[in-house]
Amino acid sequence: MPKIVDHAARRDEIARAACRVVARRGLDGLTLRDVAAEAGFANGALKPYFPTKTELARATYTYVFEQTNRRIDRSVAGAHGLVALERFAREVLPLDAERLDEARVVLPFWQLALHEPGLAEINDGAMLTWRGRMRSWMREGMEAGEVRPELDVASAVESLLNFLLGAQGAAVLDTSFNSVEDLERQLQVQLGHLRPRARPGP
């Protein structure tokens, strides 16, 4: 019986190994050879899937983004408004080892995307999906009275999104001031900003 290889699963497996290599050694340290070793494959086994480093880098980022989105989907299922927005934010913020590794992949990806239109498109698509969902939750929050009605939804979303992206970078780069506890407090500042403040008592 011929051996059946699930090519989609193998691509995922390679991307997952590449993610670990990039997290440890940076994008400059990403070689097909190291990823093959990390995934436990023979040296030439990656070539049919990813002929070049750029294609592997692209698949690695796509994989990271899909992983994050899978977690987001599970986390926001059934939630609305500000609750959903907070759960989303907590999946993007590097609050555990898995998300820190993701941030370590995203950071080098950004600089690569600056000069590779194909990679920039992946990032644009990812951000479009995120901001679309964030806008819906922000509007839901407004309708439910959880979010200040005078806020401009688009600007509030972009400013929160840029906070999350900056925090992703800072959590791996400027660690002394961006521990898990620090990031939790920063998120509460950002979310607290959105809530209507309690009226002064009578």
Added chain:
Amino acid sequence: MPKIVDHAARRDEIARAACRVVARRGLDGLTLRDVAAEAGFANGALKPYFPTKTELARATYTYVFEQTNRRIDRSVAGAHGLVALERFAREVLPLDAERLDEARVVLPFWQLALHEPGLAEINDGAMLTWRGRMRSWMREGMEAGEVRPELDVASAVESLLNFLLGAQGAAVLDTSFNSVEDLERQLQVQLGHLRPRARPGP
């Protein structure tokens, strides 16, 4: 008479040229040869100043950070509290071509610093200076009643700083939603968050 060379000025000149090269072509595109051409020097003229690409990259980032700080110093001179904080933020946000070029240098620097302790130190030092000044302005703002007294200064500063860093990245990477006008609006959202809200009328 022997030719007098101002070595500090020449180093600055080279770093300025390197900044333009990185902004255009990315850190991977940074070569001593290209920077020499950009600065109008002979091919070997850079070696005595920057024997390696890493040293040139380090000098380029230090130069960008010094440039930003020079602008910040001019801009905040005589200002206090929330006014100073806003002026500072406007020098970090990529609101013109010069600051966009700076963001294009900072982004690749971040990912390089992830795996080079020497570069991470430069970034840590830069961020320490910034957060120290931001904290002072935030406290001044509180004392003057411009900033909500119940905010935790450290967390409010870090969350604003991470917003600024994320916006630096987004302004060069995700340009459709981070034009100068968009960034201005996002900054007003962040600063508006800090201000005490008007009490509802009688």
